[in-house]
Amino acid sequence: MTAAPLLWPEITVLERGWLSANNYLFQASGPDSAAALVDTGYCLHAEQTVALVQDSLGALPLARILNTHLHSDHCGGNAALQAAYPDVQTWIPPGEAAAVRVWDEERLSYRPTGQDCPRFRVEGLLQAGTEVMLGSRPWQVHAAPGHDPHSVILFEPERRLLISADALWEHGFGVVFPEIEGIHAFAEVGATLDIIEALQPAVVLPGHGALFTDVAAALTEARRKLTGFVADPRKHARYAAKVLLKYKLLEWQQIAAADALRWMLATPYFRTLHTRYFAADTPTAWAQSLVHELERSGAAAVQGGVLHNR
Template identity: 25%
Template sequence: MNKQVSITPDGVEDPHEAESRRRLVYPIEQGPKVGEGVDVAPGVKWIRMPLGGSLAFINVWAIVEEGGWAIVDTGLNSEASMQAWRKAFAGVLQSKPVTRVFITHMHPDHIGMAGWLTRKFNCRLWISRLEFLMCRSLAADTGREAPPDALEFYRAAGWDQEALDTYRSRFGGFGRALHALPDSFQRMRDGDEIAIGGHAWRVVVGSGHTPEHVCLWCPELKLLISGDQVLPKITSNVSVFPTEPAADPLDDWLTSLARIKTIVPDNVLVLPAHNEPFHGLHARIDALIGGHERRLTHLRAEIAEPKRAVDVFHVLFRRKIDGNNVGMATGESLAHLNCLMARGQAVRRRDERGVDWYQAA
């Protein structure tokens, strides 16, 4: 999946981000074990679903309402997730049914079990329109061969033949991480107010990580379910993909973060999809924006001489980039390079082999 990464410039701890993390407060001392739950507010429970890999789990949220539980995010489609949900229903959820399933965005660790839950309990999926349609589109690639446009895209980024062959062999894997999606949904729009568990929750949409990412804010409970839009310890991946090679998702990301800061007050408890609930929303948003701006500055200095997308990984990533995460690293590098071009700070030239070279303007 490779959708999250902690990134710092030049492989060194960013002192600005380190200071911002010290300003965050984590009020819940002990998080739940997988399939178990912890109360975070009256009628709101924090449950963990297993992921494996560098991200061991995803946080999902259960909100009590008349007739059962509204669930926010679902975990990856896997036998381990299914067993964890069965454990939760037998334990913390007290054998009560699911009334609705809310999805923050279309990545498999968030929506993977939505089809299983909605069918099991004959309930409705709530999601933004773009997230639903994008998820359906990616799931439809299952079993397809990698399209020529995608191979050209990654060849232009500087991939060698071995990397392209690996991409071919793995193409279409997105749908295998999903239980079959429901065929209909209830749309969530930015600014909507939804009654959940006797409280009004406002839909706050962000973009950049995905096209129409939903956060849910409850002013009365002072809670913000942030999904992957704001995470306390890691930075959500912001990537360019072959389907829209000229996109500028980093500008979308930075703009939407700044907007969320003007809408949601700083006194909320943030309930993120990964890591622990925290206080300090505005400080974390400032750090995320500032961190990306510093990386753009580092990147512009790096491309004083022409570079390919694969040549700038060391500017953006602390971890080693290999065959398991080169797609994510390439997408994020292109997001930063496209942002520099959109700002008039870089230019791109394609050589006779079809490879793109970037240079500071």
């Protein structure tokens, strides 16, 4: 985790790792200013998230939490922040408010991914086509389906700043989760990239990784990757499986290799990916191949029967 300096008078950038999405904290000067935080990281880092926000705000209250989407790495700190700031209002994209209110972990993806997210409440919706005040400036809300069907991105047109969530990183974009479930969404990824290009952002504040300004290069790389996934959906399926495993390994740091295999075989998205794309291999052989590929890439290591994060 690194805390970037105040790049603009109202924005504090809290650049996290890959387990927790970046957090963007907005403050405006004046007695009527209301602090807002965009995305809150993974639950494992919730205590750290609260500490970072409190250190930045001091005695000022946090008025709003905004989630670009409800994957566990973007909203896992919501509950802890709601406990620390009881009056905070939490706004999410439309489409999953009902699932949040009844806490349906299947629809919210936490059970299928084998990830955790403490239950939180919701008060408002980030409707596409509207604006939200962050600091003293209005930010446009744009629908950004693909990685997640309900995701939004936020754009400030005067300075041309884009909070892109997982729709665009400097070197790609997030796993296209609907594709795991057999729902065609590659076209939506492409359409969202077109929206970003049309907005012509000068600076992108991504869901993961450092801020970047060479948006044209990032879009070119993202489209190249998308073209490869469209041509060979199995390539995306294998990429998705390795990302899910690596993400959990970031949480575990180390685990008995046999326990990691058992976790994969018991986790719904791994079973779905195996059945849909890799049924020619036994489930165990396929799961073992994912571990071997992480080893070959340097992202993991097995030593003495223990799987280590690298």
